[in-house]
Amino acid sequence: MDKVDLRKLASELNLSVATVSKALRDSYEIKEETKQRVRLLADKLNYQPNLFASNLRQGKSRTIAVVIPEIASNFFALVTDGIQAVAEKKRYHVLTYATRGNYENEMSTIKHLENGRVDGLLISLSCETQGHQHLNRLKEAGIEIVFFDRVSQLSDCPTVTTDDYTSAYKATEHLIQNKCKRIAFLSLPDHISINQNRKQGYIDALKSKNKVVDNRLIIPCVNEPEKDYLIVRDVLSRKNPPDGIFAVVEKLAIATYNACNDLKIKIPRQLKIITFSNLPTASLVNPSMSTITQPAFEMGMEACALLFRRIEKKYLSNKTEHIVLKSNLIARKSTAK
Amino acid sequence: MDKVDLRKLASELNLSVATVSKALRDSYEIKEETKQRVRLLADKLNYQPNLFASNLRQGKSRTIAVVIPEIASNFFALVTDGIQAVAEKKRYHVLTYATRGNYENEMSTIKHLENGRVDGLLISLSCETQGHQHLNRLKEAGIEIVFFDRVSQLSDCPTVTTDDYTSAYKATEHLIQNKCKRIAFLSLPDHISINQNRKQGYIDALKSKNKVVDNRLIIPCVNEPEKDYLIVRDVLSRKNPPDGIFAVVEKLAIATYNACNDLKIKIPRQLKIITFSNLPTASLVNPSMSTITQPAFEMGMEACALLFRRIEKKYLSNKTEHIVLKSNLIARKSTAK
DNA sequence: CTGAAAGCGCTTACAG
């Protein structure tokens, strides 16, 4: 079975390649009867246009890239799912890249996107990301960028985030109300905006209750499972250990649960825990875990829809959209009095 | 800043486009000095070759597609992670498509891949998949296919799976040893090979212990969270309910936990549960969950490596590789006597 | 060692 291309269709139909191409693109220039003949044969021979040829010619790709720190996380998996759902409807293809929280990876990935391979980029920054030259160059190359969750404050790109400051404030308040005196904030590396917002919410909530903000209770983790576990266990083994943990991501909460099991610390009696999380088993763990749950799937959909708005009508892009979605605080047993 | 293409480099360097292209591809035809001049300028101007042009010309894409039923599942997220890790090293791009367990989706996705957009496909079949014409056509188009986990018995493509029959046999045996008399097998829709292997393992284990296989204890779920929950709750509310549940995927186990909570059924006293699962919180749920854990990340790596072996040396492809990885049975409290 | 030329398979402005 030879390859079916426009030339083949054209010769079988005694038409020119130009006419066949236009017919398949439903051009007003072509009469209905011809269009039908063309479509019929194209279907019969299962013609599939060569995307590289048409992308090259048209200068667009109907493809977007998604760059995330990791795939195997409930949050990012749900976001990606939401992105796919929207992209699929638009008949766009989705290239996914995991940076593993590594800045070098992120830079080289983005550099490889500069050749027009994609029309747009949805990105959640890796933990280590600091500079923005690589993203600026991409923008200059005419590729639309939308940040989600872990956004950059330095660029004027559109963003989709959740109300991290407010959620963190409420979560801290919740711990205080349930009698926590020494609340440890388990954080990711510091230059992530999301982390800064959450930390600020935590700090402001403490201040508003006239609690002293103790720097030793802001625990920077490193985003490596084993090391994070050791850091957490270390904190819980201190002479004057915390009686409340506010974890900025779910894997730190899991590390805390594991450390408590190993150290025989009772949750919530000796230690209360709340965390940002999209774990489907939050209500099933022992004890059930209080969470702030982000609308991850929705975030993916919103971010992708926003990206398409930008791709499809660039001329309107003088204003920069910032969408903020609400997270949900669900109190369970891990923070019970 | 205009676009930097070969022509631009060539004119700045007083060379021909052909020479520049060859220099960048490190051709033996070009002298070292010229190569260096070219590379220097290319770096300086941040030249990125247009992939559509070069793919069109060369007839390959350095891109693979991953088609999975869903992204937001620990298992598939881990597999995808493993795939990415290998693809990244080979400097390949990865297009991801989620079929949502829908056959139509799977067909149309695969049809769109027939145009040479990718060099290879890694696929785990959707629950509903039955026919194989769409995959056969893709093969005829010269695109290499590797199946993983949910494989097809009908094609002669290479596969990467786990030892599902054996694992299921052992899991059933484990339940019997812990005194279960009526073990319900919660299954996915039936035409998935993985499901058939797991079911056969279950049946054979029962037979080997001289237990009757009661068809009513093979419970087909439908792969929709709410409906599955209702099916499970219904089973547990029967007059003569099961005292053991063997779930073929983790979401059915989660449904079971939820149903037990609602119906006040005590695990493991009244009901024991074991499931195939990659949940990071299996040891933290209440009670901790006995699992058969598949090496998901490794499966992704193996499948991707196998695909590259096929892509890179098709001439050797007269034998079909089938890789089987070992799963791990981890007994926890949910199956304790 | 370098370059002119053809061609990958499309799309589209233009002519008829």
Added chain:
DNA sequence: CTGAAAGCGCTTACAG
């Protein structure tokens, strides 16, 4: 309404 021709940006067989 149809078609001839140019061109998207590369790569490569061939000539010199």
